[in-house]
Amino acid sequence: MPFGEQPAYLRVADDLRQKILDGTLPPHTRLPSQARIRTEYGVSDTVALEARKVLMAEGYVEGRSGSGTYVRERPEPRRVARTGYQPSAGRCSPFRQEQGDEGFKGAWEAGSAQETAGPRVAERLRIQPGDRVMRTRYLFRTEGEPMMLSTSWEPLAVTGRTPVLLPEEGPLAGQGVVERMALLGLVVDNLTEEVGARPGLAEETAALGGVPGHIVLEIRRTFFSGGRPVETADVVFPADRYRAAYHLPVR
Known part of the structure; x- marks a missing residue:
């Protein structure tokens, strides 16, 4: 195949994709059958x-069992x-704080459990694999629809046997890392975020109302x-x- 020439299946996919994007094939329309594609495109x-x-x-089309x-x-x-992080008055979760400009009506479900840190989490927290951490899983919703998953880990060497052991319980329940660590005398002064894309796991896409394998954005965030x-x-x-939209100060 000459350099730059597309395989036949990509040329067909490109044409069908364009028809989807320009409205020739609107949402919920049945995609031409395999036999019809074969005939029309030769x-x-x-x-x-x-x-x-x-x-x-x-993610442009989806299969429906027994229908096409x-x-x-x-x-x-x-x-x-x-x-x-932006300091704000009153009891305000970081999720509601961050989405406030968008007018989102945010809510979430959460559950926490102690576990041992695997190599990946241990490296990010700069602890030893096998050290104890508190893992908290969140499902965030806006206007009742699932929009975001988050799994966080905190070293028990920091929060163990303290009033903020559980992120969603205690005197600062739901207020976020900055406020909770301040109660322990720790000043959270910076954070990092690494953004990437990957196919969604079946468990993730099921929770978010998607299809396994569709692309998700993953942000790996660490507070210091x-x-x-x-x-x-x-x-x-x-x-x-x-889309992840960043608004950062210029220093």
């Missing part, structure tokens, strides 16, 4: 099948504000106090429905 069954697989992997393949509805992605990590978290949301 390709083999294998090429037609591979083109459909490409569109499905990209249909164009998915793709709403305009909403912004997820990533503004960092004087260079010491006090919390690290994986934040996940569907890439086709949300």
Whole structure:
């Protein structure tokens, strides 16, 4: 194949994708059958099948059991504000604080459990694998719809046997890392976020109302106090429905 020339299945996928984007094939419309694709584009069954697989992997179409393949509805992605910590008056969770400018009506479900740190979490918290941590899993909703998952880990060497052992219980329940660590005399003075994209795990996409394998954005966030990590978290949301929007000061 000459350099720069696309395989046949990609050319077919490109044409079908363009028809989806320009509205020729609107949401909920049945995608042309494999036989019709073969006839219209003059390709083999294998090429037609591979083109459909490409569109499905990209999230443009979805299979419905016993019915066929249909164009998915793709709403305009909403912004997820990533503004960092901002002091605010009153009891305000970081989630509601960050989304306040968007007018989101945020709520969440959470559950915590103690566990031993695996190598990845231990490296991020600068502790030893096997050290005890508190893991908290969150499902965040806006206007009743699931929008974001978060799993956080805090070293029990920091929070163990303190009033803030459980992030969602105690005197500062739900107020976030900065306020909770301040109760322990620790000043959280910076955080890092690493942003990446990957196929969503079945458990994640099921919780978020998506399809296994569709792309999610993952933010790996770590809070520091004087260079010491006090919390690290994986934040996940569907890439086709949300965008991470950063508003950062210029120093």
